[in-house]
Amino acid sequence: MAVFDDLVGQERSVETLRRAAAAGAEILAGGRGAGMTHAWLFTGPPGSGREEAARAFAAALFCPDQGCGHCDVCHQVAIGSHPDLETVRPQGLSYGVKDTRQLILRAAGAPTLGGWRVVLFEDADRATEGASNALLKAIEEPPPRTVWLLCAPSPDDMMITIRSRCRAVTLVTPSPAAVAHLLATRENVPPETAAFAARAAQGHLGRARRLALDAEARRRREEVLSIPASLTGxxxxxxxxxxxxxxxxxxxxxxxxxxxxxxxxxxxxxxxxxxxxxxxxxxxxxxxxxxxxxxxxxxxxxxxxxxxxxxxxxxxxxxxxxxxxxxxxxxxxxxxxxxxxxxxxxxxxxxxxxxxxxxxxxxxxxxxxxxxxxxxxxxxxxxxxxxxxxxxx
Known part of the structure; x- marks a missing residue:
C-alpha cells in the first residue's frame, strides 16, 4: 500500500504530489526538478486529510521509491521518527513567535540522511501575527534542502504574503461512498456500519473512523443530536x-x-x-x-x-x-x-x-x-x- 492510497477522493492533489516527489528525486540526482518547490500550503475542509496529505508527501520525498509505503523510511515518517522530519502540532490556542524562531533554527540544519529536511506545520493558521512574520522570512530565504509543508483550513487563514510564496494543494471533501469503502476494506468495518459512519461524518474521514470503531463516540453523537428535541423551555x-x-x-x-x-x-x-x-x-x-x-x-x-x-x-x-x-x-x-x-x-x-x-x-x-x-x-x-x-x- 503506497503512502498516497489513504487520501480518499483526492486524485488531482495526489497526482500533483506524485509529480513533485519525482521532481524532488530528480533534484537530488543533480537535475533541475521542475515542479518541486520549497514551500507548500495544504488546505481543505475538516476531515479532508490535510495533514495526511502533507505527511504522505514528506514520505514520498524521503523514500527511494517515492512513497512505496512499506520501506523503513515510509514507516519512520508514519510513526514520526524520521530524523529529517520536523512535525509541529500547536497544542494551545495559538503558536507564538518564540516557538516559531526555535522551529526556524531547527529547520535550518542540514538533512541528516543527505536528502531533504521537511517541516510539517499542522494547524499553521494558529500562528500569531509575530510568528507568521517570522515564518515568512524563513520561507522567503530557505536553506537549499528545506521544505515547508503548511496546513490550514483555507488560504485566507494565512497571511497573503505567506500563501503567495507557497504552492497550493487544495483538498476536497471525499464522498460518503468513498469513505465507507475505505472503512470496509481497511478497517474491516461491516458495510452497514461503514455506510452509517461515512454518512454521519459528512465526508470527515477521521470522524467516520471514530464513529465506526468507537461506541462512546456514537453515544456522544446521540447526546448532541438529541438537543433540538429537548429544548422545551x-x-x-x-x-x-x-x-x-x-x-x-x-x-x-x-x-x-x-x-x-x-x-x-x-x-x-x-x-x-x-x-x-x-x-x-x-x-x-x-x-x-x-x-x-x-x-x-x-x-x-x-x-x-x-x-x-x-x-x-x-x-x-x-x-x-x-x-x-x-x-x-x-x-x-x-x-x-x-x-x-x-x-x-x-x-x-x-x-x-x-x-x-x-x-x-x-x-x-x-x-x-x-x-x-x-x-x-x-x-x-x-x-x-x-x-x-x-x-x-
Whole structure:
C-alpha cells in the first residue's frame, strides 16, 4: 500500500504530489526538478486529510521509491521518527513567535540522511501575527534542502504574503461512498456500519473512523443530536448547554490526562527526581521548577484548546442536523446525513419554517465565532440553545 492510497477522493492533489516527489528525486540526482518547490500550503475542509496529505508527501520525498509505503523510511515518517522530519502540532490556542524562531533554527540544519529536511506545520493558521512574520522570512530565504509543508483550513487563514510564496494543494471533501469503502476494506468495518459512519461524518474521514470503531463516540453523537428535541423551555435550554459543555470537559480531560502524566513524569526524570546522591535530587528538582511551571501552562492551554475543539465538533453536528431539516422542508432529493433520526427531522421540519431553520443555523455559527473569540463556553452555548428554541426575535 503506497503512502498516497489513504487520501480518499483526492486524485488531482495526489497526482500533483506524485509529480513533485519525482521532481524532488530528480533534484537530488543533480537535475533541475521542475515542479518541486520549497514551500507548500495544504488546505481543505475538516476531515479532508490535510495533514495526511502533507505527511504522505514528506514520505514520498524521503523514500527511494517515492512513497512505496512499506520501506523503513515510509514507516519512520508514519510513526514520526524520521530524523529529517520536523512535525509541529500547536497544542494551545495559538503558536507564538518564540516557538516559531526555535522551529526556524531547527529547520535550518542540514538533512541528516543527505536528502531533504521537511517541516510539517499542522494547524499553521494558529500562528500569531509575530510568528507568521517570522515564518515568512524563513520561507522567503530557505536553506537549499528545506521544505515547508503548511496546513490550514483555507488560504485566507494565512497571511497573503505567506500563501503567495507557497504552492497550493487544495483538498476536497471525499464522498460518503468513498469513505465507507475505505472503512470496509481497511478497517474491516461491516458495510452497514461503514455506510452509517461515512454518512454521519459528512465526508470527515477521521470522524467516520471514530464513529465506526468507537461506541462512546456514537453515544456522544446521540447526546448532541438529541438537543433540538429537548429544548422545551428555558430551563431545558440551560440544562442542554450545561450538559454539552460538561461532556466536552470530560472528553478533553480524558484526552489530555494521559499526555499530561507522561510529559510531567518525563520532565521530572530529566531534572533528576528519583536520582541518588547527596543533595542531587533536591537541587535538580528545584532547578526544574520553572520548566515544570512552563509545562503546566502549556498543558492548561492544550486542555482549553481540546475542550473548544470538542464543543466545535458538536456544533458542526448540530449544523448538519438543521441542514437536514432544511432539505426535508424543501423536499430536496438528498439523503440526509442524519437519516437515523428521520422522525426528529420530519417533526421539526413540520413545526417550523425554512427561515426558522436558517436562523437556527446562524445561531450555531455565531456560537462558533464567539468561542473562537474566547467567550466563556457556558455563556456562548446557553445563548445558542435559547436561540435554537425560539429563533424568531
Amino acid at each position: 428555558l430551563a431545558a435550554c440551560v440544562a442542554a448547554a450545561e450538559r454539552l459543555v460538561k461532556t466536552a470537559e470530560e472528553e478533553a480531560a480524558a484526552v489530555t490526562a494521559v499526555l499530561d502524566e507522561a510529559e510531567t513524569a518525563e520532565l521530572r526524570k530529566v531534572y533528576g527526581e528519583g536520582s541518588t546522591g547527596k543533595g542531587l535530587n533536591k537541587g535538580l528538582v528545584r532547578g526544574g521548577a520553572g520548566a515544570l511551571k512552563d509545562l503546566e501552562d502549556r498543558q492548561k492551554s492544550r486542555a482549553t484548546r481540546t475542550k473548544r475543539d470538542v464543543i466545535d465538533a458538536a456544533l458542526l453536528d448540530l449544523v448538519g442536523f438543521y441542514r437536514d431539516v432544511l432539505t426535508v422542508q424543501f423536499g430536496a432529493a438528498v439523503e440526509p446525513a442524519n437519516d437515523d433520526r428521520r422522525a426528529d427531522l420530519e417533526k421539526l421540519a413540520g413545526s417550523s419554517t425554512p427561515e426558522d431553520t436558517l436562523r437556527r443555523i446562524d445561531a450555531i455559527m455565531l456560537c462558533r465565532r464567539r468561542l473562537a473569540s474566547n467567550v466563556n463556553p457556558q455563556m456562548a452555548v446557553e445563548a445558542m440553545t435559547i436561540s435554537l428554541r425560539a429563533p424568531r426575535l
